[in-house]
Amino acid sequence: MLDIITETTTAHTLFEQTIYAKRRFSDELDYRPLPDADTLRHGLSDIFDVILGMFTDSRLEDDTQGILWSFVNSFHRKVERIQKDLDQNEDAQQKSQREQDGSEVKSVELEDLITEGQTLLEQRATFELMRDHGGELFEANTGGLWRPISGSKVNHITMTAAMIDSRDYIKAKQRAETRAFIPEGTLIAFTGGTDYQDYKTIWATLDKTKAKHTDMVLAHGGGT
Template identity: 25%
Template sequence: MRTHHPGFFNTADLDGFDALTAALEDPRPHPTEPALRQLGEAIMAELLDLVLGTALEDHVTTICETFIGGLHAGVTRLDRDADRARDDLARALRDFDGSEVADGDLQEAKHRGDAVDVAARALERVRDAAAASYSTATGEVWSPWRGSIRGSAVTAAQIDAQEALRAIEARKLNSADAGAQVVAFRASPHGDAPEDASRIFDALNWAREEWPTMSLALTGAKGGERLAKRWAQQKGVPLVLAKPDFERHGRSAPFRANDQLMALRPVCVLVLPQSLGVCGTVGAPDFGPALNLAEQARHRGVRCVRIAARGAG
């Protein structure tokens, strides 16, 4: 049996909520994840301070769980709105004729769905923080009165849409079929140090052992992705390029390229958000598009691993 935890990977959770919101290109700022958590904690703290030690204390469970349940109802409602947006996307995909107008409608439908998804994930974080504070203070564990907490925002309509998108993008990006075993890769433009090359090649060799008929999907950007492209050419691995269209999409082009990569329904996503070189840019932030691709993979249940330095846990 093949191992699923190769030693050269750090599978630490990649939190790209801020990168996910940035991809929406909304001129208004989004609240950060720490701010959303703080809001949930503050709501519950204020409520508990008001109720505990008063005549309402005997009913603290019902009162607190009603508030958390209200947040959960909001998440559920937003998820339903997202489902409807995905249905619109599926219809647009079924009617797609390759025209510029149809492509614009497709992108707009996807943007609407993504915006609702972000709102649902934001309220979800407020709910979870409030529930955690409630559990810490009372020892009780909140759970929905009806239904369950949704583990994924992916719906049947979205899966159908992804299948159609995959076929469309395969035709747009490459004349040949991308294949069933697509491995998507994004890396920092600074990820071209000798240490980066070594770990990228290790990761890609591992991926090829796991998926022998893999094709490699990337944007062709400088740095780590050019190293990966060179590896694919040397190994005879098919390449699928999703080049960012800066003229059309401006600053959001790297994130739109991620949408194209995910439309290919990869079996695995590899990311190198930061150079591993000792002479790299110390203190530089992780590469946002790489974090965004990792976040998209997690939302869709696609395996995602972060390439780390040799010996990193």
């Protein structure tokens, strides 16, 4: 597993997963490269300088912070829209997997969905970088901390191996703590209406189950 070490939030390069991109509702492949990360950062810095230069020492200077916040937020909103497209792409891939029948048509359909998903991942990484660097520029130029009004500010590129291992550990710990309250054995769920009074049938069924699963642990809905 690869650790991605960063000096700042946006100190990473964009990783191109494929030699071409494919967008939804388009049959044409796009062989143009992703924009260079350094070029994006320099471009954002230039845009901030232009906006600040336009408004400083003018009667619109008090509006500068709001304009810069909205500019950065436009990238965050784009990330949210891409995430929705990614969720739809995942559903479409799962549906296509179930429909695979060995035909070339179905195979190509799935391959296209995979490429579209990879393209969306690249787009998300690009706009996350722009949002995060824009947030740093916002803080440096206004003294305020940029935060989105809605949604979470997650950067998928900076998810390090240590973070993933930590989350896996916490999940495993929670499962272990939960199992501590569950007796060992084959769990048999048992339920029924409170007005069911044929106890002989109930006991006969439980006896058969016990004979088949000698380590039976009975789970029921409670009550008397």
